[in-house]
Amino acid sequence: MEFKINNRSTSVLIEILISLCILLFVYAAVSKLLDYASFKIQIGQSPVLSAYAGWLAWVVPAFELIIAFFLVVPKLRFIGLLGFYIIMVSFTTYILIILNYSDF
Numbered sequence: 001m002e003f004k005i006n007n008r009s010t011s012v013l014i015e016i017l018i019s020l021c022i023l024l025f026v027y028a029a030v031s032k033l034l035d036y037a038s039f040k041i042q043i044g045q046s047p048v049l050s051a052y053a054g055w056l057a058w059v060v061p062a063f064e065l066i067i068a069f070f071l072v073v074p075k076l077r078f079i080g081l082l083g084f085y086i087i088m089v090s091f092t093t094y095i096l097i098i099l100n101y102s103d104f
Contacts, residue, residue: 018071018077018081021068021071021081021084022068022071022072025064025065025067025068025071025084026064026065026068028061028064029060029061029062029064029065029068030061032057032060032061032064033061036057039057040053040054040057041053043056043057046098047098047102047103048094048097048098048102063083063087064087066083067080067083067084067087068080070083071084
């Protein structure tokens with residue numbers, strides 16, 4: 001059995017993946033904004049981010065919504081994908097630092 005990938009299936013796969021990225025970031029941003037007080041407290045409990053909890057509680061969901069918007073607009077999609085990549089790498093790096101170098 002041979003599996004061939006054509007341009008149409010590649011385009012559909014890319015659109016599905018981008019739609020999932022949009023859904024992830026919109027859901028994450030809205031849930032943070034709806035429970036803003038709890039999100040701000042959680043950031044304040046972080047040993048690394050506690051000093052920046054006040055403005056990070058607004059900046060993180062704002063960036064998530066901006067990146068989701070960029071992913072929706074075809075002309076801005078590359079910038080959106082780059083922003084998505086940067087935020088995901090930053091979050092992963094933060095988790096690794098907390099798990100490996102923090103007493104938390």
